Amino acid sequence: MKIQYLGTAAAEGFPAVFCNCAHCRAARADLVRERRTRSQALIDGKLLIDFPPDTYLHALAFGIDLSAVRALLVTHSHTDHFYAQEFVNRGYKFAREMKEPLLELYGNAEVRAVFEEGTRRELREDVAQGLRFHTVSSFSAFSAAGYDVLALPAAHTPKEDALLYAVTREGRTLLYMNDTGLPREEFYTFLAERGVRADLVSMDCTQADGEPSSSGRHMGFAENEVVREKLVKYGIVKADTKYYVTHFSHSNAPFRDRIREAARARGFIAAYDGLTVEF
Template identity: 25%
Template structure:
């Protein structure tokens, strides 16, 4: 039996719908809350421990929705607000319920930034800089941080259990050594930020580029995430689903999507 891996959030910095936006994607999400998307993050539930990957500004809402009542570890992939803005949501969980610190794995370049932004969380977390290529063993799963290609130091996550899955929400393709390590992965969950023109080709991908990446590493299944439905050319989830009918091994991520690894 594999480990449960839940995509708690599946969009980029604004969320869908955005409070200020009335594009077709935001109208769709308001009409059907299933297509509403919170900022990207995920959780591994091993049965003994819960491991968060990123802490979006929507973290508290996500934990409530997925009925996650404990957190044991937190890996932050990179120091952009939509991936760390919910760290403070764990403060009173630790102080009032858990009673001992959560292990927080940060990019080495973000350790000083964390201390500046969250000096009041000194007793809430035990800080450890993660290392590229280092594997962390948990019950039934091994987690390895690998280099992504983004605007700042960023790690993607390789999960190895009964299957292999790669979680790369913010990346413009992959560095060659990472791509070699991910060859033949069972599931690639990756950055598909844009529909149409890619505004930031050195940091993100559009959905066609994400599909091409999955094909290039021979992923058995590619899941498109970090979807900013209003960026570049707005598109609804229904419209994107229609386009994906031509790709048998490609799926559209949604909040609460569960994979078994």
């Protein structure tokens, strides 16, 4: 399995969209190296996780054929994870010779509501034919584009059933944990009962080594260490499992070198835009 991190910032981006703080000013001085766009990951070129407003930029920056994507897993409805309006361009005279005529979208009921609101004005009937939305909820299992998927509850917002995903194919498993604070115990027991053993764990690290999230909606290195301990305790990981961290906020100075070293000191690998990992 191959994961490509297309974006690795929190909602505001880095440098942040409207911000002139010292971190963002320094990032603007070396954008090629320091910029982080809104979080998104691509699995084997055909399964996308999340669809931020920066998706089009990701396709340009990394030479991705978005028409070849067969399925999209959406974690939750927040703007940095789901820009529904873009789908009106997937067909008709706006998209010809697409590799995959049908895109299957998976998301919770709130994501579906955002999809319907966001496409209501401009979605043509013939474009709608190429988009199939499946409403999914936590503690469910389904298959998407040939991958076995488990949807798990995030600790992120009381307003919707925000999801984390375990994605398995040919004996390799990715555990994708965005956006979330410390998961509840049921997260671990559900995975353990199903015999999941992750090869790569990707974790929300919005807070990095800054102040912990006051709302408990995100994690930093300290919480990432707790998650790793729990995954080991429940037997959900292997001895050689790799732990990646992503979704960094501008407030916590997510400069490439600084974050790489801070992560490495704790046994984690810091993702950056464009990072590709085969596992």
